[in-house]
Amino acid sequence: AAPEVNEVTYTATDYLFNGPQFIPSGTTKFVLDNQGMELHHQQLISLPDGMTVDGLMAELAAAEEGTFPTGVNAAGGVSALNPGLSGTVTMDMAAGEYVMVCFVPNAEGVPHLALGMVKPITVIESDTPPVAVQASEVSIDMVDFGFAVTGAISAGTQTIDVSNEGEQDHEAFLLQLNPGATVQDFLAAFAPDAPPGPPPGKGLGGFQAIASGGGGSFTADFTAGDYALVCFIGDPNTGAPHFALGMIHEFTVQ
Numbered sequence: 001a002a003p004e005v006n007e008v009t010y011t012a013t014d015y016l017f018n019g020p021q022f023i024p025s026g027t028t029k030f031v032l033d034n035q036g037m038e039l040h041h042q043q044l045i046s047l048p049d050g051m052t053v054d055g056l057m058a059e060l061a062a063a064e065e066g067t068f069p070t071g072v073n074a075a076g077g078v079s080a081l082n083p084g085l086s087g088t089v090t091m092d093m094a095a096g097e098y099v100m101v102c103f104v105p106n107a108e109g110v111p112h113l114a115l116g117m118v119k120p121i122t123v124i125e126s127d128t129p130p131v132a133v134q135a136s137e138v139s140i141d142m143v144d145f146g147f148a149v150t151g152a153i154s155a156g157t158q159t160i161d162v163s164n165e166g167e168q169d170h171e172a173f174l175l176q177l178n179p180g181a182t183v184q185d186f187l188a189a190f191a192p193d194a195p196p197g198p199p200p201g202k203g204l205g206g207f208q209a210i211a212s213g214g215g216g217s218f219t220a221d222f223t224a225g226d227y228a229l230v231c232f233i234g235d236p237n238t239g240a241p242h243f244a245l246g247m248i249h250e251f252t253v254q
C-alpha cells in the first residue's frame, strides 16, 4: 500500500469523547473538535500489556500531580482547546491499545477523566507504511526543562514539528494571551482561590504530553498577538510543574 495519512476526528463535549474506537496504524492526523463549554484536550496514553483501562485509571489517580505512572507512556494528542475551537496533531501510531483521556479540571477541580472523558482506542496493525516526514519551517525541541524553538512563527496557518528530546514526559500547550495578560495571569485563573470568570487567554491546542523520544507535529492558526507554550507535566524529583522550571516560552506574532 502507498503511504498515506489517516485522518481521524474526535469531538470533545462536557464530558465525553466521540469518534472512532478502531483506527489503523501508521501516520495519523488527529483532529479534536471542542463542542463543549469547557477547555478540553486529548491525551493519548499507551496501555501497557496486561493493564486494564480501570487499572490505568487507578494508577493515574494514585500518581503524583502531573506525572504518569511508571511504565505508562504518554502518547501525544491535541492539547487544550477553548470551547468552539478545533486542533490538529499528526504523529505515527504504532499498533496497540491506547486510552484517550482529558485531565482538564472542572470548576470544582475534578479532572474530566473522572467525569466520563475516557475512551479506549485500539490501533490495528496495517500494512500502510508511515508517510515520510516533511520537515516544517518551525520546530520545537522539548528538553528538561525548556522549549527550543527553531524558525519564526508568523501569522496564518502553520504546522510546527514537536520533538521530546528530554528524559521526562513533556507537552507543548499553545496559549494565546489576551492583550496585556501574562502566562502567570492565565495560570492564576485556575488556582483554587481564583475569582470566577474566564481566564485571560485561550487554548489553541498544541501537542499534548508525549514520552521521551516521541514527537510529531501540530497545526494552528496564528493571528497577530502574544502567545506562549506551556508544559504542565510534574517533575517527579521536585514535585514542581515543568512550567515553574523553565517550560514557558512566550512569543509574539506580528
Ligand SMILES: [Cu+2]
Binding pocket: 169, 170, 171, 231, 232, 233, 242, 247
Ligand atoms: Cu515538560
